[in-house]
Amino acid sequence: MKFNPVIEHLKTYEPGKPIELVVREFGIDPSDIIKLASNENPYGCSPQAIRAVEDSAGLMFRYPDDTMMDLKAALAARFDVDESNLVIGAGSDQVIELACRAKLYGGAKILQSEITFAMYQIYAAQCGAGIIKAPGVAHDLDAMYALYKEHKPEIVFVCAPNNPTGDCLDRIDIENFIDAIDRDTLVVLDGAYQEYASYKNPAKKVDPAALIARFPHVLYLGTFSKAYGLGGMRIGYGIASEEIVKGLYKLRPPFNVTTLSLVAATEALKDEAFVQNTLQNCFEQMEAYESFAEKNGIGFIESYTNFITYLLDGVADSGELADALLRRGIIVRDLKGYGINAIRITIGKPEENSRFFEAMQQLLDSGEK
Amino acid sequence: MKFNPVIEHLKTYEPGKPIELVVREFGIDPSDIIKLASNENPYGCSPQAIRAVEDSAGLMFRYPDDTMMDLKAALAARFDVDESNLVIGAGSDQVIELACRAKLYGGAKILQSEITFAMYQIYAAQCGAGIIKAPGVAHDLDAMYALYKEHKPEIVFVCAPNNPTGDCLDRIDIENFIDAIDRDTLVVLDGAYQEYASYKNPAKKVDPAALIARFPHVLYLGTFSKAYGLGGMRIGYGIASEEIVKGLYKLRPPFNVTTLSLVAATEALKDEAFVQNTLQNCFEQMEAYESFAEKNGIGFIESYTNFITYLLDGVADSGELADALLRRGIIVRDLKGYGINAIRITIGKPEENSRFFEAMQQLLDSGEK
Numbered sequence: 001m002k003f004n005p006v007i008e009h010l011k012t013y014e015p016g017k018p019i020e021l022v023v024r025e026f027g028i029d030p031s032d033i034i035k036l037a038s039n040e041n042p043y044g045c046s047p048q049a050i051r052a053v054e055d056s057a058g059l060m061f062r063y064p065d066d067t068m069m070d071l072k073a074a075l076a077a078r079f080d081v082d083e084s085n086l087v088i089g090a091g092s093d094q095v096i097e098l099a100c101r102a103k104l105y106g107g108a109k110i111l112q113s114e115i116t117f118a119m120y121q122i123y124a125a126q127c128g129a130g131i132i133k134a135p136g137v138a139h140d141l142d143a144m145y146a147l148y149k150e151h152k153p154e155i156v157f158v159c160a161p162n163n164p165t166g167d168c169l170d171r172i173d174i175e176n177f178i179d180a181i182d183r184d185t186l187v188v189l190d191g192a193y194q195e196y197a198s199y200k201n202p203a204k205k206v207d208p209a210a211l212i213a214r215f216p217h218v219l220y221l222g223t224f225s226k227a228y229g230l231g232g233m234r235i236g237y238g239i240a241s242e243e244i245v246k247g248l249y250k251l252r253p254p255f256n257v258t259t260l261s262l263v264a265a266t267e268a269l270k271d272e273a274f275v276q277n278t279l280q281n282c283f284e285q286m287e288a289y290e291s292f293a294e295k296n297g298i299g300f301i302e303s304y305t306n307f308i309t310y311l312l313d314g315v316a317d318s319g320e321l322a323d324a325l326l327r328r329g330i331i332v333r334d335l336k337g338y339g340i341n342a343i344r345i346t347i348g349k350p351e352e353n354s355r356f357f358e359a360m361q362q363l364l365d366s367g368e369k
Numbered sequence: 370m371k372f373n374p375v376i377e378h379l380k381t382y383e384p385g386k387p388i389e390l391v392v393r394e395f396g397i398d399p400s401d402i403i404k405l406a407s408n409e410n411p412y413g414c415s416p417q418a419i420r421a422v423e424d425s426a427g428l429m430f431r432y433p434d435d436t437m438m439d440l441k442a443a444l445a446a447r448f449d450v451d452e453s454n455l456v457i458g459a460g461s462d463q464v465i466e467l468a469c470r471a472k473l474y475g476g477a478k479i480l481q482s483e484i485t486f487a488m489y490q491i492y493a494a495q496c497g498a499g500i501i502k503a504p505g506v507a508h509d510l511d512a513m514y515a516l517y518k519e520h521k522p523e524i525v526f527v528c529a530p531n532n533p534t535g536d537c538l539d540r541i542d543i544e545n546f547i548d549a550i551d552r553d554t555l556v557v558l559d560g561a562y563q564e565y566a567s568y569k570n571p572a573k574k575v576d577p578a579a580l581i582a583r584f585p586h587v588l589y590l591g592t593f594s595k596a597y598g599l600g601g602m603r604i605g606y607g608i609a610s611e612e613i614v615k616g617l618y619k620l621r622p623p624f625n626v627t628t629l630s631l632v633a634a635t636e637a638l639k640d641e642a643f644v645q646n647t648l649q650n651c652f653e654q655m656e657a658y659e660s661f662a663e664k665n666g667i668g669f670i671e672s673y674t675n676f677i678t679y680l681l682d683g684v685a686d687s688g689e690l691a692d693a694l695l696r697r698g699i700i701v702r703d704l705k706g707y708g709i710n711a712i713r714i715t716i717g718k719p720e721e722n723s724r725f726f727e728a729m730q731q732l733l734d735s736g737e738k
Contacts, residue, residue, distance in 0.1 A: 001586060002553055003616045004474040013623040018434040035431075044430040053426045053629070060422065060633055061413040061598040062404075065387040090459060093622060101495070105373040119623075126470070126620055184371055217370060229430040232628030247372045251495055253462060254382040254488075258627055259601030260422070264429055 006128040013122055017331050028329045034355055036346040037331040039163070039307050041229030043278055043349070046271035049230070049264045056263045064259045071266045075237060078269060080209045084242045087249060090256050092192055092221040092236030097123045098248040099155060099219055099238075103186050104129040109153040113139040115165055115338045117190060120157045129154070137301070137340065138167045141177045148181060156181060159190040160206065161197045164335055164344045166303030168197045168204045175211070183217045186244070191220055192236070195227035197304035199279040204304055208239040216241045219248075226306060227275050228268040233261040282306050285347045292357050296364055307346045309335065318343050321363065328359045375497040382491055386700050397698045403724055405715040406700040407600065408532070408676050412647055412718070414598030415640035418633045425632045433628045440635045444606060447638060449578045453611045456618060459625050461561055461590040461605030466492045467617040468524060468588055468607075472555050473498040478522040482508040484534055484707045486559060489526045498523070506670070506709060507536045510546045517550060525550060528559040529575065530566045533704055533713045535672030537566045537573045544580070552586045555613070560589055561605070564596035566673035568648040573673055577608040585610045588617075595675060596644050597637040602630040651675050654716045661726050665733055676715045678704065687712050690732065697728045 019033050044050075072083040089095040096119055104110065104127035112120050114133045121131045132151050134143040139162060148156060158177070161168035178187050189206065197204035208220040223236035235257050238248065257265075268274075289308045293300045299311035312318050318341045322334035333344040345356065388402050413419075441452040458464040465488055473479070473496035481489050483502045490500045501520050503512040508531060517525060527546070530537035547556050558575065566573035577589040592605035604626050607617065637643075658677045662669045668680035681687050687710045691703035702713040714725065 001555065001610075001612055001616065003471045003619075006474075007471060007616060007619045010619045012619060012621075018432070018436065020434050020438060021436060024438075038432050040432060041430050044427060050426045050429070053429065054423045057419045057422045057426075058413060060419070060601045061410050063387070063407050063409060063594075063600045064603075065389050067387065067390060069389060069393075090622070091624065093624070097622060102372045102376060105375075186370065225432075231432045231624075232429045234433075234624060234627050241370075243370055247370070247376060250372075250376045250379045250381060252381075253459075253466060255460065255462070255603060258603050258630060260629055261627060 006126065010125055011122065013118055017326070019331070022326065022329070022331060026327060026329075033329045033331065034348060034352045035331045036348050036352065036356060037333045038231065039226060039305070039346045040231050041226065041278055041306070042346070042352060043229065043274075043281065045229030045264070046268045046274040048271045049267040052263050052267040053260050056260060059259055062259055064255050064257060064262055066254055068257070068262060071262050074266050074269045079239060081212065081239055082242075085212060085239055085245060087238045087240070087245050087252065088257060089236050089238065089252075090234040091225060092190065092223040092238070093119055094256060095219070095221055095236060095238040095248065096120060096188065098251050099186060099188055100124050100127050100129070101251050102247045103154045109151050110155045110157060111144060111147055111151065111153040112157040113144065113159070113162065115162075115340060116157065116159045117163045118338075120188075124155070137165055138162070139169055141169070141173055145177065145180060148185075153185065155186045155188060157188045157190065160204070161193045161304040163192065163305065164307070164333065164338060165309050166301050166305045166307055168304035170203045171206050172203070174206065175214075178211075178215050178218055181217065185217060187215070187218045189218055189220050192223045193226055193305040194222065195275060196279060196282065196306055200283060200304050212239060212241055216243065219244055224265045224268060227278055228265070229278070230261070230264050230268060233258070233264050235261040235265045282347050285350060285353055288353055288357070289345065289347065292360070296361075307344050309342050309344050312341045312343065315364075317341065324363050325356075325359055330356055330359055332356075375495065379494055380491065382487055386695070388700070391695065391698070391700060395696060395698075402698045402700065403717060403721045404700045405717050405721065405725060406702045408595060408674070408715045409600050410595065410598030410647055410675070411715070411721060412598065412643075412650065414633070415637045415643040417640045418599070418636040421632050421636040422629050425629060428628055431628055433624050433626060433631055435623055437626070437631060440631050443635050443638045448608060450581065450608055451611075454581060454608055454614060456607045456609070456614050456621065457626060458605050458607065458621075459603040460594060461559065461592040461607070462488055463625060464588070464590055464605060464607040464617065465489060465557065465559075467620050468555060468557055469493050469496050469498070470620050471616045472523045478520050479524045479526060480513060480516055480520065480522040481526040482513065482528070482531065484531075484709060485526065485528045486532045487707075489557075493524070506534055507531070508538055510538070510542060514546065514549060517554075522554065524555045524557060526557045526559065529573070530562040530673040532561065532674065533676070533702065533707060534678050535670050535674045535676060537673035539572045540575050541572070543575065544583075547584050547587055550586065554586060556584070556587045558587055558589050561592045562595055562674040563591065564644060565648060565651065565675055569652060569673050581608060581610055585612065588613055593634045593637060596647055597634070598643075598647070599630070599633050599637060602627070602633050604630040604634045651716050654719060654722055657722055657726070658714065658716065661729070665730075676713050678711050678713050681710045681712065684733075686710065693732050694725075694728055699725055699728055701725075
């Protein structure tokens with residue numbers, strides 16, 4: 001059967017290995033496995049959200065409220081924007097997909113940093129778009145601007161903080177960059193980890209309301225998957241001018257988030273204490289990861305997220321190290337596929353982090369990596 | 370901002386009005402509203418599925434198992450197919466979307482019956498495809514075949530039983546039709562209501578395993594939204610040759626169904642007693658709808674689903690009638706948008722159906738419609 005020729009060359013996203021797969025492949029007891037691979041919240045999600053979902057399980061037979069009025073009202077209040085500035089997706093992933101399909105057609109291009117969230121180029125390639133990458137491990141805004149002028153892409157992606165490296169641009173630099181981009185180019189500012197960056201350093205904090213008031217061509221992305229601990233519920237959002245939201249809405253599938261995802265997200269937004277606790281624990285534990293790296297001569301990138309990237313040149317091969325950890329029941333993310341010899345480790349609970357340090361120390365000492 | 374020109378002309382799907390909206394618009398107490406508009410299962414879903422979701426609510430922070438191994442194993446066993454013949458979507462809706470995006474590009478066309486599930490043409494139009502419609506309220510396979518020969522569309526949609534009319538082709542006629550279609554044309558056979566049709570009349574029962582063994586160009590669709598009562602959890606599936614599944618997988622977004630949707634669907638599949646009870650109650654109550662129509666001179670289409678379509682020519686205007694029912698807290702679906710003067714009513718619980726009959730009788734007697 002003949003398909004659209006663009007799909008022939010598509011790469012598919014390789015998600016972090018689920019615990020179920022490690023159980024099956026290595027025969028390790030599930031309780032002995034720790035997963036530090038997908039930047040999930042090690043503290044789970046708000047207990048209020050869990051209770052609300054338990055109480056609503058009997059409503060699974062009802063289609064979701066497709067106007068999403070409760071969640072939109074809560075998000076609008078949180079960000080001080082109008083509900084017409086909001087589009088809710090099955091993860092912010094889906095908002096990326098909608099943006100690509102709305103803007104990319106007939107020889108379009110996107111611009112992104114070389115090492116950034118993999119889904120930008122995956123969704124863009126599905127639309128047959130060309131992918132322009134600014135070199136470097138971190139976002140190099142000067143290089144990006146030069147490539148922007150040269151190629152005039154339809155979408156520019158900026159990820160702040162950046163996944164999978166953890167570094168973060170300053171708000172002022174992001175705004176100056178966006179300001180220099182033509183108003184017909186869509187700038188997608190992915191703030192999936194903004195809660196973390198804002199907590200660590202106010203200079204990183206982006207204000208979506210101020211952003212969309214100033215820029216009609218920006219689409220800010222947020223998610224419930226990280227600080228709110230709802231990665232399994234597939235719910236995120238875009239904040240943009242009404243014009244952009246209307247464009248994306250034309251392509252949004254009806255009922256694109258589940259009944260229970262709406263309940264969980266709405267409730268999670270009310271529990272700010274849970275998020276604050278998450279952020280505090282994350283950066284306390286981050287220090288242990290930095291100390292461990294320094295003690296062992298491992299380079300790392302200063303992180304504004306819930307993960308840390310260890311740079312392994314001169315220390316180990318990232319693929320071999322990730323495999324050796326996996327055989328010990330510890331799942332981390334090998335970044336070789338992104339073109340760097342590095343692993344990305346989600347900051348876990350103290351006991352999970354201790355097990356990681358112990359296993360890493362053994363591997364480093366034994367020379368088995 | 371300039372978008373892909375195809376999106377300018379897109380219509381968006383109008384879902385059944387959610388209870389929340391009726392509460393807001395008409396100020397009716399939620400407990401006084403009955404929703405017979407979206408073909409939800411009035412008996413909810415399996416209590417086992419509810420318990421499993423309650424027990425798993427603490428896992429919302431984990432990304433879904435993207436291999437979906439438990440659900441795939443259960444579906445493969447249920448249908449006697451290989452797991453490589455399965456693609457799971459956020460509702461069978463998403464499988465339709467993937468099929469459109471995989472097959473429709475550069476002036477492609479689809480063929481469908483005139484009055485059928487609205488999402489076929491919505492997703493096709495998003496891909497810029499032309500929409501060919503065979504006239505008639507029911508699927509007219511001869512007319513469809515003539516149009517197929519004339520237009521050579523890339524996808525042919527067959528909905529059996531058909532939504533929103535409720536009628537159903539016989540299996541043998543469907544198979545003969547598929548057999549006459551070239552092997553490079555994808556035939557999507559939408560079996561969202563097959564559980565109902567199979568229960569009522571074995572001649573309607575399609576066997577996906579036999580179908581894909583014989584036809585490399587067919588994509589069978591099933592869903593957990595109807596007989597399994599999980600409409601809110603957005604989970605359905607496609608069954609097809611490995612070649613087709615691989616093509617669709619290239620466009621499938623990772624983590625496209627939620628952690629709790631996988632739990633609910635896997636558990637729901639184990640509770641066949643719930644489904645049998647659903648089907649038995651549905652067709653028992655259907656008789657009351659048929660009697661009511663006959664008594665009041667209302668035409669109806671014999672239904673193989675969990676809804677019935679009342680044909681209102683000479684009786685009422687469907688829009689006015691649906692509005693009058695809405696003001697009485699009863700939500701049904703006006704089919705005027707599909708080009709017929711008819712309403713579609715989901716078969717509810719006995720007490721819901723009684724309220725519908727009572728309100729309808731009042732409206733018919735008073736002449737207010």
